[in-house]
Amino acid sequence: MPPDPQGDGDADPGPIRSEPGSLLEHVVVAVLGIDEEDRICYWGPGARSLFGHESAAVLDRPASTLFPDRDPGAAARLAEQARTLGYWRVRLPALHRDGTVFDCGFRVFPLTGSTGRSVVMGLASQSVELDRVKTNLAFLDALFETYPIGLVMLDEDLRYVHLNQALADMDGIPLAGHLGRRMTDIMLTSDGGEFQRLLRAVAQEGRTVVDTLVGLRTPGHPDRDQVRSVSLFPLSGAVGTRRGVGGLLVDVTDRERAIMEATAARQRLALLDRAAARIGTTLDLDVTARELVGSAVPEFSDASVVELVEWMHQPEVFDPRLPLVTRRIAWGTTLPPPAGELLGGLERITYPPGSGIHAMLETGRPCWFEVNDDFVASTVAHRERARLLMESGLACILIAPLVARGTIQGITMFGRAASRPAFDEPDLSLAGELASRAALCLDNARLYSRVQDIALTLQRALLPSAPAAGPHADIAHRYLPGSRLTEVGGDWYDVIPLPGDELALLVGDVMGHGVPAAAAMGRLRITAKALVRHTRDPEGLLAELDSCAQEAGIELATCLCILYDPHTGHARVASAGHPPPLLRHPDGTVERIGDVLGVPLGVGGVPFRSTATRIPEGAVVALYTDGLVEARGQDIDTGIDALRDQLRAPVDSLEEAADRILSRLLPDTATDDTVLVLARLRRAPPAEPL
Known part of the structure; x- marks a missing residue:
């Protein structure tokens, strides 16, 4: 192999160099050649940086020049092992032009030209720099394999190129099931394309995104709502690689759920405080019922009614075998028609045995029902009223008893549209608390009304x-x-x-x-x-x-x-x-x-x-x-x-x-x-x- 005629120039750094921006950017790699007489026949720019010699000073000179006097046979051993083994890796003390001895890592292997002449090629780097690179690579390998946070590499088309097992587990899809698919095919969001626009901004504009919350579902977990903290950064394109996007993804669903639950709990307590101050300001039965409805709509529900039971038999004891007749004294809704017609169209309502109201009164505790054909058929006897309920926009109804002093005074119902979350256990507890407080106020108003009627009757008689x-x-x-x-x-x-x-x-x-x-x-x-x-x-x-x-x-x-x-x-x-x-x-x-x-x-x-x-x-x-x-x-x-x-x-x-x-x-x-x-x-x- 002929010597490098431009070994001392700056126009061409040589055939082997570190790519800027890559992991080897600051690692000096020396390329040199040793002929059959153990003389230096090739001297690259990296060798000049590593050993300090210009090419003119070392070409055709013995390779032993590169080693300290205490090991005069080092160069011969390198060449011999390369020719014998075909490839040899070793660490040896090396000599810098300024007389400094440093630990150097060599990789040597033989090359034979078209003339049949054999040359031993060597790659050399300072051992400390090689150790640093190996440590970094080992760290990165361990990070990618064992890090509990999701790591991902996407190409310019936002397709999966590489990801770790943590992210695959989050998605519920094997590693191989990701490769070649777009990220938005796996992370299914309902944000109108906002997440996809965010990804493209990182890939095309070089933006960096840190700790952005994204709500999603995946094909691997289709029934599980997830919230992830997503950080994205552009990839610069190392040697032989394409540009793209790198990302770190953390599943924060439990954290966000805890925050939302705590927020919801504070909101429920605040609603109860406001309701306690608002319900029962008078001893008027109708006013108290309207206060209960006003406390629930629209903060807790989209619609609400209050109904008093008209007992057919004394004493006032609920019999699940008999129809239940109620008198609606208050209602309110934020839903469009025909919800208002449904709620305000009747004053007296008869619920047949087996209705949702009967089911609730048998347990004595609040319960909620999905508004479907079964619920409507069992609870609404009138066909036209059933049609209005199905078309009202209500998706679920929560029913709570109004019980005071051991007597069922009536019922209150809260309804939500499909655009709101369905009722859950905390909602049942809140409805029960609202109903309990309102029931006592309603009973006080009822008892007062009875006394008032007695007094008026007495007065008019006199x-x-x-x-x-x-x-x-x-x-x-x-x-x-x-x-x-x-x-x-x-x-x-x-x-x-x-x-x-x-x-x-x-x-x-x-x-x-x-x-x-x-x-x-x-x-x-x-x-x-x-x-x-x-x-x-x-x-x-x-x-x-x-x-x-x-x-x-x-x-x-x-x-x-x-x-x-x-x-x-x-x-x-x-x-x-x-x-x-x-x-x-x-x-x-x-x-x-x-x-x-x-x-x-x-x-x-x-x-x-x-x-x-x-x-x-x-x-x-x-x-x-x-x-x-x-x-x-x-x-x-x-x-x-x-x-x-x-x-x-x-x-x-x-x-x-x-x-x-x-x-x-x-x-x-x-x-x-x-x-x-x-x-x-x-x-x-x-x-x-x-």
């Missing part, structure tokens, strides 16, 4: 339905209970004809609410009706009522009494702490009468007084309770003046006037009972002479 005014008076009377958000009050009134054509007009108000107030009201009214027939002076009547109130333990009650004589047109007015009556003259002027206010009944020890007044023919007297003229933040005199203004209008019909006054003066938010009595008083015709 009030006159059609007062007999006699021939000299026309009467219009109104009683309006307060809002159902408050308890019934003790307002009362009466119109009592007396012997001699006289007429007693009474109105009163017992302070307090509920059954006690209604009972006290009835006691005072009945007592007043009995006394007024025998006690013809109003102050005496109030004195007797005051004693009755003290004996009955009625602490505060007001009363107003007017005794009218149609023969003279005179009236006497006495008040026990009650707002004064108003008198509308036929010309439209309005005045107060009986300005002596007096003290309320039940105080005792204070005498009552009466005021005399004359009532013109056809005048209208207005009696009322404070619910009509008293409002929060407003002085009662302001309310009385407003009533006076209303009475100035023409009063052709007492009934129409009563309705007009109530509509103008009573706000929609009124919470106190209200009584209004309008009496048009007429004079009795003079007696004919005998």
Whole structure:
């Protein structure tokens, strides 16, 4: 082999060199040749770097020049072993031109040219550099084989070229099953192609991606959702290789699931806190049910209903053999039609035996059902309602019992569309907690409603339905209970004809609410009706009522009494702490009468007084309770003046006037009972002479 004529130049580094960017980039590899006389016949640029000699200084010189004097036969042994063994690898001390001795690794083998001349070719490198390369390669081999993180090499078309067993195990596909396939054929995402665009950006633009979360499934694990942390980097293309993409993939599914579960748990606790503050703000049954629905939709579910059970038999015990009849009192949904028609289309629902509701009530615990043909057929008896359910967009329904004080009050249902995850065990627990809290509030509202109904029934039974005014008076009377958000009050009134054509007009108000107030009201009214027939002076009547109130333990009650004589047109007015009556003259002027206010009944020890007044023919007297003229933040005199203004209008019909006054003066938010009595008083015709 001829010597390298350009061995000292820089234009051509020689036939063997390290590729920039490769693992051998900083490893000096010397290439040299030894002829049959053990002389140096080829000297490459790597040899010049390793031994320090220029080619002119060593060509045709003995190869022993490259070894220290203490081993003069080293070069001969190299050549001999190469010719004898065909290939020999050995480490020997070598000599640098500056006299330094270093450990050198040699690989020698014979070459025979076309002329039959034999040359021994040698490759030499410093042993320390070779050891470093071997260590790195061993590390990389061990990393690829044993590293628990997925490692992958892709070509420019993003096909698998190399991967480790950890990644194959993640995918559930053997190593060989990956090679030649695109990465997106294995990592199946539902991100609209975002992951594929990310891969191409790394391959084509040289971008680096670090720790990007990718949700996926693989053909090897088609039923398992995975989350991987993906890091990608471009491959630079070493000698004889193609460019592509390298990657590290870590399965973080458990970590992400734990994070999501912790987040979901915090969200559930927050929802319960908000529901606890929101549900049960009133004792109104319908409002409480709407509060439960509002707490669940849309955060927990896409739709919700609350239904109370209408028990067919007492006691209130569930019998799975009987149909279950419920009354829907609240519903809500964020789903498009026909979901609203499905939820709000019926008030009374009958569930046949064997329905999903029966299955839930038999266990007493929340449970959820997939909305399919079996569930619909067993639970919905009406064909049209079944069609609406199937078309509503609901994919699953969770049913929870409303149980309070050992009694099933009703049921609540939560529905989710297919776009949301199906219900799971934590959701069942949350629904049970919501239902438990709501059930107690609903039961309180139900019990209160029953007491309220009893009080209203008692009050209405004690009030006159059609007062007999006699021939000299026309009467219009109104009683309006307060809002159902408050308890019934003790307002009362009466119109009592007396012997001699006289007429007693009474109105009163017992302070307090509920059954006690209604009972006290009835006691005072009945007592007043009995006394007024025998006690013809109003102050005496109030004195007797005051004693009755003290004996009955009625602490505060007001009363107003007017005794009218149609023969003279005179009236006497006495008040026990009650707002004064108003008198509308036929010309439209309005005045107060009986300005002596007096003290309320039940105080005792204070005498009552009466005021005399004359009532013109056809005048209208207005009696009322404070619910009509008293409002929060407003002085009662302001309310009385407003009533006076209303009475100035023409009063052709007492009934129409009563309705007009109530509509103008009573706000929609009124919470106190209200009584209004309008009496048009007429004079009795003079007696004919005998």
